[in-house]
Amino acid sequence: MPTSSHSSVASVVPCPVVDSLDAILPEEPLLMMGAGPVPIPAAVAKANAIVINHLGGTMVKVINQVKTMARYVFQTNSKWVLGVAGPGSAAMEMAISNLAWQGTRVLSIKNGFFSERMAEMGRRVGAQVSTLDVDDGVVASLDQVAEAIRRERPEIVTVVQGETSNTVWNYHLKDIAALAKAAGALVIVDAVCTLSTMPLEMDAWGIDAVITGGQKGLSSIPGVSLIAFSDAAWARVKGRTASNAHWCLDASLAENFWHNAGYHYTAPVSGVLALHEALRLVCAETLEKRFARHLKCSLALQEGIAALGLKLYAPAECRLNSVVGIEVPQGLNPGDICGHISRQHQVEISGSFGLPIVRIGQMGEQCREHNLFRTLHALGRTMRDLGANVDLPAGVAALEKSLSGGARAAAR
Numbered sequence: 001m002p003t004s005s006h007s008s009v010a011s012v013v014p015c016p017v018v019d020s021l022d023a024i025l026p027e028e029p030l031l032m033m034g035a036g037p038v039p040i041p042a043a044v045a046k047a048n049a050i051v052i053n054h055l056g057g058t059m060v061k062v063i064n065q066v067k068t069m070a071r072y073v074f075q076t077n078s079k080w081v082l083g084v085a086g087p088g089s090a091a092m093e094m095a096i097s098n099l100a101w102q103g104t105r106v107l108s109i110k111n112g113f114f115s116e117r118m119a120e121m122g123r124r125v126g127a128q129v130s131t132l133d134v135d136d137g138v139v140a141s142l143d144q145v146a147e148a149i150r151r152e153r154p155e156i157v158t159v160v161q162g163e164t165s166n167t168v169w170n171y172h173l174k175d176i177a178a179l180a181k182a183a184g185a186l187v188i189v190d191a192v193c194t195l196s197t198m199p200l201e202m203d204a205w206g207i208d209a210v211i212t213g214g215q216k217g218l219s220s221i222p223g224v225s226l227i228a229f230s231d232a233a234w235a236r237v238k239g240r241t242a243s244n245a246h247w248c249l250d251a252s253l254a255e256n257f258w259h260n261a262g263y264h265y266t267a268p269v270s271g272v273l274a275l276h277e278a279l280r281l282v283c284a285e286t287l288e289k290r291f292a293r294h295l296k297c298s299l300a301l302q303e304g305i306a307a308l309g310l311k312l313y314a315p316a317e318c319r320l321n322s323v324v325g326i327e328v329p330q331g332l333n334p335g336d337i338c339g340h341i342s343r344q345h346q347v348e349i350s351g352s353f354g355l356p357i358v359r360i361g362q363m364g365e366q367c368r369e370h371n372l373f374r375t376l377h378a379l380g381r382t383m384r385d386l387g388a389n390v391d392l393p394a395g396v397a398a399l400e401k402s403l404s405g406g407a408r409a410a411a412r
């Protein structure tokens with residue numbers, strides 16, 4: 001065997017031997033029915049496999065279409081739509097860190113884990129953050145919000161449309177935005193799990209910044225997110241004198257790429273192409289039909305779960321449809337349920353940050369009838385295998401009955 005002089009120099013870190021992905025990934029892909037990421041359509045997967053130049057004519061066309069489609073999905077005519085390389089939390093941090101700084105008075109309506117994250121980001125940029133703490137299973141009343149706004153005189157109010165952690169839907173969102181606006185505050189809305197699954201009208205409701213991720217309602221990949229600023233919010237971004245400690249998330253720098261065909265950082269081109277396809281599919285379906293599909297599927301799933309004999313976590317009046325929370329029966333724990341349903345049925349669902357619930361997502365491609373049947377069946381069998389008493393045939397029958405009965409409860 002020929003030996004070169006190099007072979008005698010042992011590398012400090014030896015070359016590793018690892019498994020191929022084929023050896024790691026399950027033979028049959030798991031059905032992603034948790035709180036995200038969600039299954040992606042074939043067109044999104046195909047786009048995600050392409051790399052193009054991040055600058056130049058093709059990318060400019062793609063970016064322009066992404067912005068145009070995003071304006072439809074956000075329901076805004078604002079020019080100030082931008083993409084973000086990063087998770088939904090990066091879009092959240094872009095909103096907070098560009099609009100708030102040392103001393104900015106921020107009021108965060110805190111319904112749980114994710115709405116608290118906005119408060120935490122505010123504290124990290126030195127803002128003076130107060131929180132309106134809301135218990136699980138309820139929303140802040142408009143009186144409470146009005147009172148907090150009077151007391152704190154916030155320049156910015158942050159609020160989540162759907163609190164994914166405890167599955168509460170902030171159905172007062174429009175009125176909260178109006179209260180904040182009347183008091184001269186800008187409103188930042190976390191719509192990460194809800195955008196394109198239920199109505200959100202950025203302009204009509206007077207919202208100043210909306211953030212979303214790719215991997216939830218839009219059924220794109222995780223890691224490329226969207227944000228929209230109103231003209232008023234953009235004026236605050238442009239008018240600030242304090243420099244932004246974040247370089248990647250500086251909206252003025254991001255404007256170079258997202259509005260001026262220039263360079264900020266190398267955009268995640270494949271992810272942007274994937275997002276383009278996800279948005280194109282939303283536009284092809286139309287928001288009206290997409291909302292109706294989500295409503296019909298989520299309500300049917302909820303009825304199926306109830307007919308199994310399981311209890312839904314959030315009360316009906318503030319129950320989020322995008323992510324359904326289910327109380328864990330006595331004697332079981334969320335980790336065992338999620339592990340069993342994944343191993344035995346190749347269906348992924350989620351626990352929730354210490355709460356005694358499991359969660360099933362109803363976002364984007366999760367809202368397909370065949371996915372509902374498979375998931376409800378897998379859930380029922382899992383509960384039975386683990387010793388809980390459920391009526392599986394009744395659950396499946398209720399699901400079928402609800403789906404074939406057409407969309408009810410059009411009030412939501």
Ligand SMILES: *Cc1c(COP(=O)(O)O)cnc(C)c1O
Pocket residue numbers: 036087088089090114160162163164190191192193213222
């Ligand atoms: C998932 C989620 C987030 C966080 O999104 P990441 O992509 O994990 O950063 C924030 N807010 C809500 C409401 C969410 O559902």
